[in-house]
Amino acid sequence: MKRIGILTSGGDAPGMNAAVRAVAGKAMAEGLEAYGINYGFAGLVAGDIHKIEPADLDGVIQRGGTMLYSARYPEFAHEEGQLKGIEQLKRFGIDALVVIGGDGSYHGALRLTEHGYNTVGLPGTIDNDIPYTDFTIGFDTAVNTNVDALDRIYDTAHSHDRTFVVEVMGRGAGDVALWAGVSIGATAIVVPEIDWDMEAIANKIKHNRANGHRSNLVVLAEGVMGADEFVKKLSEYGDFDARGNTIAHMQRGGHPTAKDRVLASKMGSYAVELLLQGKGGLAIGVQNNQLVSHDITDLFNSKHHAELTLDKLNNEISFY
Amino acid sequence: MKRIGILTSGGDAPGMNAAVRAVAGKAMAEGLEAYGINYGFAGLVAGDIHKIEPADLDGVIQRGGTMLYSARYPEFAHEEGQLKGIEQLKRFGIDALVVIGGDGSYHGALRLTEHGYNTVGLPGTIDNDIPYTDFTIGFDTAVNTNVDALDRIYDTAHSHDRTFVVEVMGRGAGDVALWAGVSIGATAIVVPEIDWDMEAIANKIKHNRANGHRSNLVVLAEGVMGADEFVKKLSEYGDFDARGNTIAHMQRGGHPTAKDRVLASKMGSYAVELLLQGKGGLAIGVQNNQLVSHDITDLFNSKHHAELTLDKLNNEISFY
């Protein structure tokens, strides 16, 4: 093995650059060359590929976004696209790959492995919605960005005795909302995985107001509904001077946190080790603080489980 | 004069606490007592008033929101409300007041002065929309909060070659958008005070894309229209993979910047000085780096002027 290719795919996540750096840095330290593939599988097919030079990695560990850009490219599901990609790998002499992205990108990783190009997947997404890993690269940063926003919103909520419904990302998963919600001591955390009841939420707000806590923050996962829709429905149960806020895409950017940088560094290094051992078709994760790898096919038959007890915890400690 | 009352009114703004502290600290240093009036004019009428003790001011200079809470209270426009407020001032022995808030709160300040209670107004609002002052307390913090959000959004825009339309606050004024827009090197800054043309904006995006700058950020003042509406109209002129984001209420909170703390400190101290000189019915401002005071009535006949040349500047340096 002489050349490792690296690409980022799907929605960008803070820490992707730290992962790219770890893969490329480890590869170079092992005497390999690292090649960056821009715009994910689209760039692979188009041959938008370049050698990563040492100076390219200066200062990238701290930068949000992805220096390799990203793009959706559903065409890679078809063999025609895959064969074009293989063509490019041959042209650039790339022997194996690391793919950083959501589980959508793992399909491509598996296909490349089946075509004889060992590929390892790293979980890079703020949504934390990937099976067989407790945490994905970017999740901790996105949560902290939300918590910073919630701290600010708390200031104004508290000054005005208002209720805010704050919608955070996570696609179909409630992880971002659960962590952010516990972190702000939310009146309610509303996620797709847990049944909820608008009247009960309204009653919690009333309870808080009755106990002198006149500001209330509800943290809402985007997978449930939009903030404004939620406010409208909530208002049927009382006048809470409620406002909807959507944190939106700022969750995707910014300097990654230490946790995301360390996680990305560990995973990137481990990916190269696996490739050096001649392995492919694997997805890397972290479980109970240990690096793990699983067959990508196992992930397709599995489901991510959010830490739902966080909602219970929040309910136990936030009403006084 | 023995007792100065302080209240915050209208939307809260970072730095209001620094202003409260400056007024109370200066008052105490001058041998006066400071009384906090909660919830603005509503609390004045209701008698929600307490003596500010030295320990109450510990650590507040850095805190967002307002420790005196705020509320809208249109009833204070009527003499009935005013007389009830006067009653409370008598009851608590308050001789003069400082009111921190938007220009809506200056009406109340003027009425109190007319009733014989000298009152000085401080411009506390993130919108910067008050005449006779270059800057209001909270504006600089709100701009920086937006710039931090825009920096993060830039990361994801750049990674995905996307266009973002980012809506910021400011009510009818474009100041927040102008400062934030220049700070991020926006493709376009859209404010109520300046005519604009959707086709021209679309052409700028096309120009940028043609020159290799595939990410584009449009900073939109809330006084123009909502982000999603803007995106919809923009999309009639081309496919820019555009998304709307609304920064919303997080702009109102957070630790104030140094500039806001220094401004609040200066203005708070100056307000007490004016009251000690037996003056009232005045609004404090900063113009060309100098503290100034104007008759509140002058403000009612005047209009705030945003620094519109910032848009021109942005256009001159952001297209290459």
Add this chain to the structure above:
Amino acid sequence: MKRIGILTSGGDAPGMNAAVRAVAGKAMAEGLEAYGINYGFAGLVAGDIHKIEPADLDGVIQRGGTMLYSARYPEFAHEEGQLKGIEQLKRFGIDALVVIGGDGSYHGALRLTEHGYNTVGLPGTIDNDIPYTDFTIGFDTAVNTNVDALDRIYDTAHSHDRTFVVEVMGRGAGDVALWAGVSIGATAIVVPEIDWDMEAIANKIKHNRANGHRSNLVVLAEGVMGADEFVKKLSEYGDFDARGNTIAHMQRGGHPTAKDRVLASKMGSYAVELLLQGKGGLAIGVQNNQLVSHDITDLFNSKHHAELTLDKLNNEISFY
């Protein structure tokens, strides 16, 4: 059990307030009263104790420092001090306690339990130097504060081709340095637990410079030596335009990160559960993502182990 006492002891750590809130919030939810003891064991002996009211907990989850203050109080090692403390517990009707602090404070917790007052210890320290827990409350925030500082120092190091030796806290433990070092891609991480060699570090800097990476950051644990002393010794091996920086006490403050808030919330709730089960003399930890509790005596016979493989990881991915 009717009343739970809470105190914070030793050096303050971000997240202590979140832990206090969780303990008090859970206690109130369980129908108990929560009493705050100011200034740690010193305040216990002095009777500086007050009932925590619901409104006292508003907004504290996000605040650095400790609302219960902290102090060193070696006198509590003697029975005389302990008996005075017991006296106060009786006077205030406190049945059980939660102590948040470093392992120094666990001695006091054990003594109180032996005197019949069940006490549970929570690991609150930025140093992460407590056995039987992977993470302490405050560690993640301190690391991120350092990483933010290192990102800034990187900017100037890179602009001037300089070497910086940056000293971070951790007392005798290298955890803060290891996490911060990996997060910035340090040229070297120097901690008390790992042998190191100044000449080898100088050679790494020379290697980096030869490969075009002219800025170099060395992250130094305070347990090894001071930054200036290190710079002086390093300079014997070459002219690296090196500067020493000491991050110092700012590591102790600031809004806690999401991870610290969630950890503090979990641990605080768990502490109350244990007390409700009639248990005491226990120290709470988190191991492999699970909450655990151990006899405090076990901690005294054990030693904290830093994640030393992080140094190996850093060496593997940072030289290219």
Add this chain to the structure above:
Amino acid sequence: MKRIGILTSGGDAPGMNAAVRAVAGKAMAEGLEAYGINYGFAGLVAGDIHKIEPADLDGVIQRGGTMLYSARYPEFAHEEGQLKGIEQLKRFGIDALVVIGGDGSYHGALRLTEHGYNTVGLPGTIDNDIPYTDFTIGFDTAVNTNVDALDRIYDTAHSHDRTFVVEVMGRGAGDVALWAGVSIGATAIVVPEIDWDMEAIANKIKHNRANGHRSNLVVLAEGVMGADEFVKKLSEYGDFDARGNTIAHMQRGGHPTAKDRVLASKMGSYAVELLLQGKGGLAIGVQNNQLVSHDITDLFNSKHHAELTLDKLNNEISFY
């Protein structure tokens, strides 16, 4: 005029990149080419010069440090160095220059102008120590970085009733200390421009402690003495549990604030305008909110004046 050269000189400052971008962006918009000169005057003499391409300016407005690097180069004081620089300007066809840096760099700017290459200087330094400008590029960011550090230190000072002496940058000027000191409500601000008295400072601390404010922060300009030396001398007047902290080089980095970005953008654009008018030997400043330019020679005969009334203000509002 066809080609403008840009260089950054002296200590780097946040916002330098925003200034480089504004100069280059404006130049390109005017149909000129922009050339970046690396490492200041050293790189000019060495011919370390490259054309700035549009893509080079993507995302730089938000980045700390200087993309053109910086270096000290006292040799440029001699005509020999200057003539070598001129040689390089000829070789690269550069007609005029913008120099961004401290007033040390203005000497070089003047010499180049005298040699027939119009050069305009922009004040880029965190120290704010340049005559004829109220603010320099980087000052606002450095102050805010210090204020963030002071907010964190406040948390731990308040938790432990401690006194902290916090040393900030500024070379011979007290501006950074004055702004940071007012922003944190310092017990004392100690700067080179104002006489001070250790006993009086000790008495202020005692006064605060007597009034229940047991935490005290002293903000110390580096031009006075080091923090540890100050603590030692202070301790002769009482036991204040005092610690010295030095913020050091992190003040030099980080994303620039909105104020610095807007200032850099205005000044960069104005510099190109002046060069287009055939002017040189000028230093740009901002006074009373207006852009100004002065002959560089005037600056050499003048002195920067810090806003010393800030110390008076702080004393008036911080003792209660």
